[in-house]
Amino acid sequence: MHKKKITVCLVVAGFIALVTTINACKKDINPDAIYGLTPYNLVIPKGLPAMTIPANNPMTVEGVALGRKLFYDPILSGNRTMSCASCHNQSYAFTDSNKQHSTGIDGIQGPRNAMNLFNLGYQKNFFWDGGAADLESQVIGPIKNPVEMHEDLNNALHKLNTDPVYPAMFKRVFGGDTISATMLMRAIAQFERTLISGNSRYDKYKRGEITLTAQELNGMALFEDGAKGDCTHCHALGGTFSDFDFKNNGVDSIYTDAGRYRITLLASDSGKFKTPSLRNIAITAPYMHDGRFATLQQCLDHYNTGFHYTKYLDPVLQIKPKGRMTAQDMTDIIAFLNTLTDTEFVNNPDFKKP
Ligand code: HEC
Ligand code: HEC
Numbered sequence: 001m002h003k004k005k006i007t008v009c010l011v012v013a014g015f016i017a018l019v020t021t022i023n024a025c026k027k028d029i030n031p032d033a034i035y036g037l038t039p040y041n042l043v044i045p046k047g048l049p050a051m052t053i054p055a056n057n058p059m060t061v062e063g064v065a066l067g068r069k070l071f072y073d074p075i076l077s078g079n080r081t082m083s084c085a086s087c088h089n090q091s092y093a094f095t096d097s098n099k100q101h102s103t104g105i106d107g108i109q110g111p112r113n114a115m116n117l118f119n120l121g122y123q124k125n126f127f128w129d130g131g132a133a134d135l136e137s138q139v140i141g142p143i144k145n146p147v148e149m150h151e152d153l154n155n156a157l158h159k160l161n162t163d164p165v166y167p168a169m170f171k172r173v174f175g176g177d178t179i180s181a182t183m184l185m186r187a188i189a190q191f192e193r194t195l196i197s198g199n200s201r202y203d204k205y206k207r208g209e210i211t212l213t214a215q216e217l218n219g220m221a222l223f224e225d226g227a228k229g230d231c232t233h234c235h236a237l238g239g240t241f242s243d244f245d246f247k248n249n250g251v252d253s254i255y256t257d258a259g260r261y262r263i264t265l266l267a268s269d270s271g272k273f274k275t276p277s278l279r280n281i282a283i284t285a286p287y288m289h290d291g292r293f294a295t296l297q298q299c300l301d302h303y304n305t306g307f308h309y310t311k312y313l314d315p316v317l318q319i320k321p322k323g324r325m326t327a328q329d330m331t332d333i334i335a336f337l338n339t340l341t342d343t344e345f346v347n348n349p350d351f352k353k354p
Contacts, residue, residue, distance in 0.1 A: 045198030067191025093280035100291035113291030219336025250307030
């Protein structure tokens with residue numbers, strides 16, 4: 001008798017699990033909840049490519065607003081003192097002002113420099129080493145990271161589920177009575193995809209709206225010139241200003257941080273880091289994965305004379321002689337880099353704390 005009861009219970013439990021799974025799958029393909037929501041109209045400035053939005057996370061006005069609220073809310077950190085925006089500040093193109101290493105809630109510094117957050121919808125791998133394969137799954141990293149927001153994921157979800165306002169907001173956007181990790185990831189990713197930067201003086205020049213100075217134009221030519229900067233090889237000129245590929249640009253000869261190697265364990269990936277966009281570069285100091293350079297001049301000095309010829313150095317730099325740029329060449333390239341600051345982006349009211 002007793003045995004039979006257990007069997008019945010197991011069958012019922014199995015059935016419930018099956019129904020829940022089927023429902024969850026159904027939601028993924030065609031979220032019931034998006035009925036009655038307003039599709040978000042993503043405006044892409046001319047000069048940037050179209051953005052592909054994942055089919056399982058369509059953007060809605062309500063979803064973006066929810067993601068924005070979460071991005072600025074310290075509720076996601078262990079002691080409710082730190083939000084995503086604590087290290088990703090809009091005034092500095094969502095980097096960490098001039099801090100070399102971000103400091104988490106326990107006062108411990110991480111080993112890496114906070115990355116800029118814009119044009120994320122064009123990218124595939126996230127973090128300096130590409131440790132997160134999509135924007136949705138990236139969200140959990142900083143919440144759990146002990147040197148960042150240091151919070152247990154279940155605890156973060158519990159706080160959201162018992163909050164006076166979040167449950168209704170999540171239900172409206174994603175349906176369901178319980179806030180899940182997937183919903184949290186999707187909401188923040190929706191907001192992150194709206195952070196598009198493409199209205200710098202360079203963009204306005206390309207659209208024929210303004211002119212650049214002779215020095216800035218010369219800097220652009222040197223940026224492309226294979227015998228001088230040859231920067232465009234990795235930081236593609238125009239569009240997103242990056243190939244977003246992993247490259248070894250010779251910052252080290254011995255690796256304290258082996259970068260991409262940590263993910264792939266391929267020796268050939270030693271010292272490779274994700275090529276950052278050079279948009280807004282004048283306002284995102286310090287530079288490189290560990291924030292070792294304080295100024296753009298130091299970055300140019302690195303590419304001119306400082307880089308290390310190692311086995312794994314990118315082939316493009318491998319064949320470059322040291323000292324190929326004059327002081328004037330470097331000054332002109334910096335003048336060009338200064339045209340990439342997008343003041344409309346850093347002041348856009350839609351991206352501020354709601
Ligand atoms: C304590 C500071 C800190 C906090 C808080 C923080 N970040 Fe970051 N963020 C960083 C650092 C440092 C990196 C680079 C990490 C690495 O490469 O290992 C980074 C990288 C990223 C990236 C990758 C960007 C790219 O181009 O690959 C995204 C996206 C991001 N953070 C979003 C967030 C979100 C969303 C939150 C809140 C849930 C958040 N961050 C909270 C410091 C922080
Ligand atoms: C072989 C590819 C490659 C070439 C060529 C190259 N870069 Fe880079 N650049 C990178 C990579 C990869 C990083 C990140 C390295 C790191 O974090 O340690 C980077 C980082 C930078 C940074 C710091 C960005 C930040 O957000 O911290 C600046 C500035 C920069 N490069 C400018 C230039 C300029 C100017 C040139 C031409 C003189 C150039 N790069 C040529 C691959 C390249």
